[in-house]
Amino acid sequence: MIPIDMAQFHQVFFEESLEGLDIMESGLLNLDKDNMDAETINTIFRAAHSIKGGSGTLGFTVLSDFTHLMETLLDEMRDGRRQVSHKAVNVLLGAVDCLREMLDAIQQGQVIDKHAVAEHKQQLQQELNTLNVSEITEPVTVINHPLVPQSQLESSSAQGWKIDFTPHRDMFRTGNDPVRILRELQELGELSIVLNLQELPDVYTMNPETCYLSWQLELKGAIDKALIEDIFDWVEDECDLSINALHPSSISAELDTPLLDENKTIFSPYSQKDTNTTTTVSSELFPQEPEKTVEKNIKSSSSIRVETGKIDALVNMVGELVITQSMLSLIGENFDLSKLDQLKNGLEQLERHTRILQENVMNIRMMPISFVFSRFPRLVHDLSTKMGKKIELIMKGEQTEVDKTVIEMIADPLVHLVRNSLDHGIEIPKQRIAAGKPATGTVILEAYHRGGNIVIEVKDDGKGLDKDILRAKAIEKGLIDEGTILTEKQTFELIFMPGFSTAEALSDISGRGVGMDVVRRNIQSLGGNIDIQSELGKGSTISIYLPLTLAILDGQSVAIGNECYIIPLSSIFESISISEEQVNRIVEQGETFRLRDEYIPIVRMHEVFNIPSAKARHISDGIVVVVEGQGVKCGLFVDDLLGQQQVVIKSLEQNYRKIEGISGATILGDGSVALILDIPGLIRLAQNKNA
Amino acid sequence: MNIKNDHTKAVEQAKESEKDPAYQAQFLSFTLGDESYAVDILSVQEIRGWEPVSRVPNVPVYEKGVINLRGAIVPIIDLREKFGMQHQGYSALTVVIILQMDHRRTGVVVDAVSDVLDVDERTIQKTPDFGAVISTEYITGLISAHDKMVMLLDVKRLLHLEPLEKTNR
Numbered sequence: 001m002i003p004i005d006m007a008q009f010h011q012v013f014f015e016e017s018l019e020g021l022d023i024m025e026s027g028l029l030n031l032d033k034d035n036m037d038a039e040t041i042n043t044i045f046r047a048a049h050s051i052k053g054g055s056g057t058l059g060f061t062v063l064s065d066f067t068h069l070m071e072t073l074l075d076e077m078r079d080g081r082r083q084v085s086h087k088a089v090n091v092l093l094g095a096v097d098c099l100r101e102m103l104d105a106i107q108q109g110q111v112i113d114k115h116a117v118a119e120h121k122q123q124l125q126q127e128l129n130t131l132n133v134s135e136i137t138e139p140v141t142v143i144n145h146p147l148v149p150q151s152q153l154e155s156s157s158a159q160g161w162k163i164d165f166t167p168h169r170d171m172f173r174t175g176n177d178p179v180r181i182l183r184e185l186q187e188l189g190e191l192s193i194v195l196n197l198q199e200l201p202d203v204y205t206m207n208p209e210t211c212y213l214s215w216q217l218e219l220k221g222a223i224d225k226a227l228i229e230d231i232f233d234w235v236e237d238e239c240d241l242s243i244n245a246l247h248p249s250s251i252s253a254e255l256d257t258p259l260l261d262e263n264k265t266i267f268s269p270y271s272q273k274d275t276n277t278t279t280t281v282s283s284e285l286f287p288q289e290p291e292k293t294v295e296k297n298i299k300s301s302s303s304i305r306v307e308t309g310k311i312d313a314l315v316n317m318v319g320e321l322v323i324t325q326s327m328l329s330l331i332g333e334n335f336d337l338s339k340l341d342q343l344k345n346g347l348e349q350l351e352r353h354t355r356i357l358q359e360n361v362m363n364i365r366m367m368p369i370s371f372v373f374s375r376f377p378r379l380v381h382d383l384s385t386k387m388g389k390k391i392e393l394i395m396k397g398e399q400t401e402v403d404k405t406v407i408e409m410i411a412d413p414l415v416h417l418v419r420n421s422l423d424h425g426i427e428i429p430k431q432r433i434a435a436g437k438p439a440t441g442t443v444i445l446e447a448y449h450r451g452g453n454i455v456i457e458v459k460d461d462g463k464g465l466d467k468d469i470l471r472a473k474a475i476e477k478g479l480i481d482e483g484t485i486l487t488e489k490q491t492f493e494l495i496f497m498p499g500f501s502t503a504e505a506l507s508d509i510s511g512r513g514v515g516m517d518v519v520r521r522n523i524q525s526l527g528g529n530i531d532i533q534s535e536l537g538k539g540s541t542i543s544i545y546l547p548l549t550l551a552i553l554d555g556q557s558v559a560i561g562n563e564c565y566i567i568p569l570s571s572i573f574e575s576i577s578i579s580e581e582q583v584n585r586i587v588e589q590g591e592t593f594r595l596r597d598e599y600i601p602i603v604r605m606h607e608v609f610n611i612p613s614a615k616a617r618h619i620s621d622g623i624v625v626v627v628e629g630q631g632v633k634c635g636l637f638v639d640d641l642l643g644q645q646q647v648v649i650k651s652l653e654q655n656y657r658k659i660e661g662i663s664g665a666t667i668l669g670d671g672s673v674a675l676i677l678d679i680p681g682l683i684r685l686a687q688n689k690n691a
Numbered sequence: 692m693n694i695k696n697d698h699t700k701a702v703e704q705a706k707e708s709e710k711d712p713a714y715q716a717q718f719l720s721f722t723l724g725d726e727s728y729a730v731d732i733l734s735v736q737e738i739r740g741w742e743p744v745s746r747v748p749n750v751p752v753y754e755k756g757v758i759n760l761r762g763a764i765v766p767i768i769d770l771r772e773k774f775g776m777q778h779q780g781y782s783a784l785t786v787v788i789i790l791q792m793d794h795r796r797t798g799v800v801v802d803a804v805s806d807v808l809d810v811d812e813r814t815i816q817k818t819p820d821f822g823a824v825i826s827t828e829y830i831t832g833l834i835s836a837h838d839k840m841v842m843l844l845d846v847k848r849l850l851h852l853e854p855l856e857k858t859n860r
Contacts, residue, residue: 673757
């Protein structure tokens with residue numbers, strides 16, 4: 001078994017390997033675009049190489065064997081011995097997937113899907129062998145190190161080499177012994193030797209130091225030509241040598257088994273033949289359970305890889321902080337009023353350092369969104385092939401940094417949205433041309449910062465959302481009544497309702513009707529928002545708004561009576577003071593006021609939260625803060641605005657309970673606690689109160 | 692005669708002091724009005740003076756609000772109000788006991804802390820059905836200290852929060 005001291009490296013290995021796989025994948029996709037760039041191949045090769053190295057070191061033989069095949073193929077591409085063909089790239093992409101599944105399986109202690117592995121191995125092997133036949137020039141694979149047992153090779157005697165070996169007369173003088181060469185050849189495979197004595201003179205005229213002999217050899221087995229050449233390496237210039245393939249016609253058909261040495265044939269597709277050797281390695285690594293489909297465990301890794309630059313910045317800041325601290329304590333030691341200026345300066349410095357330190361610490365949790373985006377070229381590549389559509393994916397702002405938790409939570413919803421765009425959005429080329437659009441559809445994935453939010457957009461130039469179809473569908477499914485009047489926005493938002501799907505036929509890509517409501521829920525659970533814009537025939541844009549980080553937020557503190565509440569700045573539109581005349585009262589429905597061309601309901605905070613100490617009872621005494629939560633705008637009526645500040649979000653539920661309309665708490669500068677308003681929850685609460 | 696019943700009643704407390712073969716346990720006693728109560732001392736984290744709380748909307752009146760306890764948000768419950776007693780104003784002398792149970796911390800407001808009692812668990816008496824101000828559901832047993840009766844409180848039950856539906860509106 002794996003010694004314990006190795007096990008501690010496993011997690012790192014898995015993370016690195018998965019990263020390496022991502023690199024390989026993106027590299028391969030670049031190659032796919034007829035973009036033959038030596039550096040790209042090098043990058044892919046290096047990634048494969050380190051996975052192989054790592055898995056070998058840690059004893060994951062299955063992985064290293066598999067990666068070795070990939071590496072060999074890549075090595076040939078790198079050296080220019082092999083053309084980068086579309087097929088080869090697809091085989092390698094498949095292998096990357098397979099490797100990823102193997103890694104997942106090992107990581108979670110599950111059984112590897114042997115059939116899949118064997119299949120990919122075979123494909124790789126075939127790909128390697130096509131070269132063996134077409135241009136036999138260079139070493140192709142070093143898989144079979146010389147010591148393959150003979151018995152193994154007999155099963156596939158179809159392939160072999162015919163070697164004509166005629167040493168020059170003076171070969172003995174250089175110390176080379178043909179017998180040694182023959183013995184080495186014999187170790188490679190089944191060797192039949194025909195000695196040619198024709199040149200041999202009679203014993204009286206013979207010079208014992210001259211070589212008169214020549215041989216015709218037949219070496220059977222799937223042996224790399226390079227290995228044979230290696231053996232003759234020393235005598236290359238001292239003999240006439242020709243090496244020709246035996247039965248070349250049957251070479252590519254049947255090659256796999258003998259290439260792997262005995263205890264590594266576990267994943268051989270010919271498992272009927274060698275069932276008894278099937279489990280030698282796997283029994284060590286994986287529990288011997290009957291193969292079953294195991295649900296993918298969505299456990300996100302708890303460690304985080306941080307750029308060294310960020311850590312350096314942190315260390316720097318802590319150093320500065322220590323200096324400031326010692327300065328302050330020096331001032332404090334024998335303080336008199338003359339040092340007041342110094343103290344002030346010191347405190348200012350302290351404030352600045354604390355702020356920068358806080359920013360830097362927050363920064364550690366930030367990762368570029370490319371961690372999520374990187375999977376999309378592959379997704380688009382695969383799906384567009386499958387659906388017979390031509391699609392170009394453009395990604396922008398991949399370096400936008402987002403909180404790690406957001407990265408983890410946003411991946412699945414985003415995949416769903418992109419799939420939707422590909423499946424429902426982009427039309428097939430024929431339709432596109434008929435509509436006067438270029439045959440190739442475009443999907444743009446973009447991330448950028450705006451205010452305190454990060455915005456992720458999925459934009460396509462497909463057919464767009466059809467309001468009439470959406471409406472008809474919703475009525476058909478009983479989600480809305482026939483008479484319901486919906487704004488454009490509300491119509492689009494129908495797709496977020498549970499059980500809503502417009503796809504005519506279910507495909508395995510999308511259309512099961514469970515997706516969009518889950519997408520929205522996921523995003524809302526991150527404190528985010530989702531928004532759709534669409535124009536029929538032109539395409540649609542889905543925008544996701546997410547808070548930059550989950551641990552801190554920019555807040556506006558407001559006073560209600562002698563209590564202080566924090567409103568997330570990102571949800572505030574404006575704060576205005578309105579007069580009594582602007583308020584319209586609707587019977588049993590509360591109050592609204594007109595803001596430009598909209599009627600906005602007023603939520604009197606002191607009523608919703610039962611705050612007896614509230615000072616402002618008349619609308620003109622207080623301030624209305626216009627906020628938006630989940631697409632609904634409303635005006636929160638509060639006593640006064642206090643100030644804007646960054647607040648650290650503290651859980652209210654850890655020791656207490658979930659309070660409706662409150663998303664958490666924070667500690668203010670004076671040490672007291674202020675509650676942070678949960679705008680969507682608050683709007684719900686207000687609606688319930690009115691109802 | 693009562694020993695057997697008491698033993699089963701106090702088994703929870705006994706568990707925590709299992710190391711003590713002589714059934715020794717310690718309780719922190721405090722007063723509410725004229726009555727004495729006590730809680731298992733192992734559930735007490737600290738004792739603080741009263742400080743202003745931040746009120747939380749739409750919760751029962753006895754949940755006074757939350758305070759900042761060294762960076763953690765901790766709720767404060769007024770035991771007088773929870774037990775249906777007359778509410779008294781808070782002063783600097785009002786005492787808050789921070790109790791910890793299942794990794795949740797809660798502060799309870801009491802009139803005054805009296806003593807730490809060493810109790811032999813076998814002397815804990817079963818709760819009779821008597822006319823105290825509080826319902827007996829929070830009381831696990833009775834002990835006598837300094838010739839006065841002290842009611843032992845079940846901290847877990849005490850800190851359990853009622854669902855809000857009932858109390859809303």
